[in-house]
Amino acid sequence: MRVLDISEVVEQTGLRPSTLRYYEEIGLIKSIGRHGLRRQFAPQTLMQISLITLGKSAGFTLDEIAGMFGEDGQPDLPREDLQARADDLDKQIHDLTILSKALRHVANCSAPSHMECPKFQKLLRVVKRHKRG
Amino acid sequence: MRVLDISEVVEQTGLRPSTLRYYEEIGLIKSIGRHGLRRQFAPQTLMQISLITLGKSAGFTLDEIAGMFGEDGQPDLPREDLQARADDLDKQIHDLTILSKALRHVANCSAPSHMECPKFQKLLRVVKRHKRG
DNA sequence: ACTTGACCTCAAGTTAACTTGAATTTTTAT
DNA sequence: ATAAAAATTCAAGTTAACTTGAGGTCAAGT
Structure with missing residues (x-):
């Protein structure tokens, strides 16, 4: 299970595909490549989404949350x-x-x-x- | 200090006048009458607004919060x-x-x-x- | 080869919660 | 009496966070 189809991410996270595409569009998450048209996600992304969801429930905006991750998708703040x-x-x-x-x-x-x-x-x-x- | 001008409510709660009018418009709070054009609020309203603010920070929508108050502005839920x-x-x-x-x-x-x-x-x-x- | 189903894009629409602005009306202070 | 300060209404605009829909693409199974 090296890379994940969007449907697997959907299943694991409970988010909708449109939400995941939206998150990618605003740079909150990244897909690691394509298989044909289809986005492929790294398993890492699942944990990142956990953090995002958690942050949201804490009242952070997506912008604020985006600011908490570095280029590599790792938490990164002073x-x-x-x-x-x-x-x-x-x-x-x-x-x-x-x-x-x-x-x-x-x-x-x-x-x-x-x-x-x-x-x-x-x-x-x-x-x-x-x-x- | 029987009734409050909107400005006093603003000062006590930190909300903006437009927000208070909006809250009244959607039936979340009520003004108790008018002095000329001006809304008069009951002191009670301050506590109600505390609850509303608290509820918001808990992630409730205004609609949900509205559903928690009875006609009299008192908390009212089964x-x-x-x-x-x-x-x-x-x-x-x-x-x-x-x-x-x-x-x-x-x-x-x-x-x-x-x-x-x-x-x-x-x-x-x-x-x-x-x-x- | 072809159908099917999962995915795609892109623009436009949606909802909640306010805010803004323009034109008007009091109230209060001088 | 008059000017300034504080409210008012109402319609329209804004922002965040998605969702929807139409029309298109691709890959896997038969």
Whole structure:
């Protein structure tokens, strides 16, 4: 299994062929050659796509993600940038944790008005403070 | 401070006036009346906007978020839905944690090729397994 | 040789979430 | 009373990230 047809990449990643072509068009991934018309992908690409998908779910734009890979398709960023991005992520994780808690709270709290429930308000205040800091 | 001018909401939330009008247009928030032409917002709205912003950062669409509020602007969803959404969030948090770790790893690992670094690969595999399950 | 199915290109269309701009209306300050 | 500041509406424009569709190509099996 040295090279992959687009259909195999589709199968492994869950992305659609049009998406993969689009990603290639904007330079986010590369095909390694053609068999007739057909793009051939290196197995490496699968991992790269994992990273892309992961990055997307973290809220990065495709442009930002593209900026994280070097010419060779390997992650490539100055260390400080990576640290900074990781820090951002940790912030986001923190916020999401709060949201998750808030949701579970609302699911279980029998107060007539969540907006006026002290616990709920506290959760929201935490977020606000966080966003401003 | 019973009612808020749009400018006050802008100041408190960091959103732009056009965004607030847009949110009202699509029914995500409501103004409580007018002073002349000018919209007046209830202080409640600030908390609602906190939730909206939070929801957005969690990757929910405005439509989905709109579906989480009742007519009164209060969070309103069947308990199971809330639990399910919280579960989704926890999954996402899990993924983001991995991404954060991956970034920090890349920042510190001196291996020539991250894609081939065992630790890095392991991180990616975890994500994959997770997405499929 | 021929059909079939997987792939291709390229231009145009789509959706979400806003933003922009022009023309108008108040409200507030002097 | 008047000018400046702050809002308003409404239509149209923008950006990201794809998708769709029409029409064409290629390679593998019968």
